[in-house]
Amino acid sequence: MFKPTRCGWLVAAACALPVHAAMNIQPDPQNPGGYVIPQADVQAVEQQKTANPMYGIWAKALETRANAVVDAIEPGLASNPDNVKRAERVFPASEWEFLTQMAAPEYTYVRFLRAVGKFPAFCGDYSDGRNADAICKKSIVTMFAHFAQETGGHIAKENVSDNPLGLEEWQQALVHVREMGWSEGQTGYTTGCGQNDWQNKKWPCASGQGYFGRGAKQLSYHFNYGAFSEAMYDGDASVLLNNPGLVADSWLNLASAIWFFLTPQAPKPSMLHVIDRTWKPSQRELDAGIGYGFGTTINIINGGIECGAQNKDKGQPVNRIRYWEGLAAHYGIPLLADEKNTCWQQTPYGSLNLNGASDVLYTNWDGNWKYYADRPGGYSFECELVGYQTAYSALVKGDYEKCVTNFYGSHAGWPKVRLVDKLDPPTTEPSQPPVGGVPLWEASKVYVGGDKASYQGAVYQAKWWTQGDEPTKGGPWALVPQ
Template identity: 40%
Template sequence: MNVEMKDIKDKNKDIKRRIAEQFIKRKEKQDNEDWNKIYKRLIIYGGLVTILILSGFLIGWFSSSFHHSKSEQQEQTEIEAVETGIDCQDGEKRRGHTCLHIQSCSYGYFVETKCPRFHQFDSKTESCTWIHLASCQEESDVVVDIDEEIVSDDDSGSDIILDGVPNLQKVLDTEVRLLMKHGLKRVRNSVRTLANNEVEKVEPGNLENPENVKIVELLISSRDWNMFFPIRNQVYSYKSFLQAVAKFPGFCENERICRASLAVIFAHFTQETGAHDGSLGYPEWRQGLYYLEEAGCSDRNCGYSSNCPQETWLTEKWPCGKKKDGSYQNYHGRGAKQISYNYNYGQFSEFMYGNASVLLGNPDIIANSWLAIASAIWFFLMPQPPKPSMLQVLDGSWKPNKDDLANGLKPGFGLTTHIINGGVECGKGTELQQSRNRQEYFRHFFAELKVEDLKLLENPSCADMKEFPSTGSGSETIFWEQDWARKYHCKLVSYATQFSALVPGDYLNCVQAKFKVKIAE
């Protein structure tokens, strides 16, 4: 009996255990199913929320693009002042080619921009105002649509467009938009020039001197000039120095950069034109501006005109002048930078006179006027892709990219030497005497002018600097070339052409030359 009772108890325990196990399994199964349902709902809800968020983002983005993106006309309200060829007084305003446009005078030339939306020119206030408040008389001008092209059937090869050619203002406005788009506002501003008649008015101590000249006068007095360059050629006078500074308002715009700029150009002056004679009684860093012309070339041809007979775009753009005997002019080194070759004389002449032929026909002008120093300041300001300008190195607007750094190109005085004469003095692995001279002279002028930027002393050598890479940050697009995708347009490129984006009027010249048209006002 006891055995039977024990068996019964064991069976009951076994049954209870099985029941418990089944209950636990069902419980676990039910829990898993519940959690799966929760996960599915979370995924569904999460997906819906994500879709809603993305939809809202896309709707907002498209809406913002629609309402805030700039049309071509809206962009024109932000156009920077450029020369249009129409003389005026600064501040003067007048109606544009329609009542929806206004022309404002800047730097002596009219610039046309489009009035803001729902505004037009008001002749009473000479400004853009709300349409319902404006008073403007439309003229009977017929505006030519650039898209309506009627090409001549003449097969003579002249390719003259009889109709559909953009007017002068459209061409100039296109130029400005391209300059703004490619970020050339700053560099173009740095090489702007003052009219020569205004430059001639500059005198030491004149209260009417341009602002940058006043900054230079505060840093360097006539006495300082005499101390720095005691054996200079008489053409390099203090007055000529100030006039050369005045020609380029973008040079020495503020005192900090001015101190560094003067120290750099004085060091290079001294290497390029110094006597380098230890017997003269002055340390070499004070022997600069001794020579006005390249030694031995003033009365003979030193080979700088050898390219003149060649038929290239360099001689087409800047044709060499000839002497009375029919021989070519000599374009040997002249001035503080010893500027040489016809293409440099021609470019410099365009900035000085707006005409390349002036200095190409009479290069001796450089050796007989304030242009002797102005030529060096011009070279200091001009970028030469893939090289930056020396100013861009000093003011920090040039920043080396990975390709520059791979070639050892770093900001500092050494880089300015590389810009001036890198092919001869740099990348040799050892320091050449010319480069050592420049560094020594720079340290003296750095101290005398109390330059604050100590970083300029960090990389004084260019011995280990390789050439500027075409992919470097100095490869700016500053030249105009034909835009093959659009008629009557030129585009910006980094390789050298005969049309410079830094020369006012060269975009117009590019359009006219490439498309063989004459743009009318």
């Protein structure tokens, strides 16, 4: 499943340019040494940084329905969401039974439809003429090819003792609901639990719980359970961190796979956007052999182990390709001229050199450490997009503001930041007239080296950038002899 990486998001759209937006930053009257910023200014910076249309596309693909709606889904109901009706039409219960004759009983057609229903983008509509039914069918078949590898029986058709029905290996998906060798009550896969890092603060492990592989895509590790729980339960990571067994014993066993299918992972696109061609490979990717086709979905899932010329004859990718080709032949899915089912000719995404790439977008926020000469203390008072996993996602509403307010004040020497709806009017010293025509000092005004201001009957000159520092206290101010 997902692993934290330090890399970029490749798309063909132009990269968002660095933004140095104007912000009204004032000393915080409630917190000495801190600052207040209008919330609208912070939101404007976020909007500029995420102006590329791909951010909206990514976020839209990850939208979910309420669980109350999902729990009401049953095969054939007129009230089922439209994308569920499409899945029923292109992949009816008879096809589910055809591909799951060896499957564990926890995987059912009802749970499959509910998993589909949770995500409107899966088997969703297109307004630009793309064939939504064909994309839906291809998406489901792609997932089953990977299910057959990840959780399949892998029993030869000729092995009549273990495979009395003579099933093709691509008909043997979803045999395992839990990782082989693991059962509920065991506390494995707790690597990293309890460490004093942001992952444990955001997704703390629960005592006595194990985060081994569960479900159709074998969700593993606490940070994946926490992130998936947030997607399923309105931002509440604790539900699945405290009860990870739900990923095996409910419709989450299939929803976890669809979530993975829809989620882009830096620098990889989502599998959906490879199949429906919303994603356009960049020149850097094309040069690395990465384009359309089933092979790129292998690179997304496990490219470091299964892609590249050195892995051409390796069992895992050979199996996946064989399963895909068998399924595609059975369901009449053609191989298009610009598609490849293999990834041996591709550079694994983890080895792709993105240094200097001009077509990289990022989807996580981290503090902006750059120096800004026109802002208090030279601090940016911003977060920036980075290509590695952090606590704050550019695809989650409100995370940018959390990054700004949480990041500042949590680092030694950095000021605290508070967002406000509206700033108080700037204060001046009206009781003291200007001296020699020099304007009165204003607490909210930014001064740079050489600027002068009148204050309490004297003139002061700024030695360097300053805002909110009273001239009589020295520091950045020097008294000008009269």
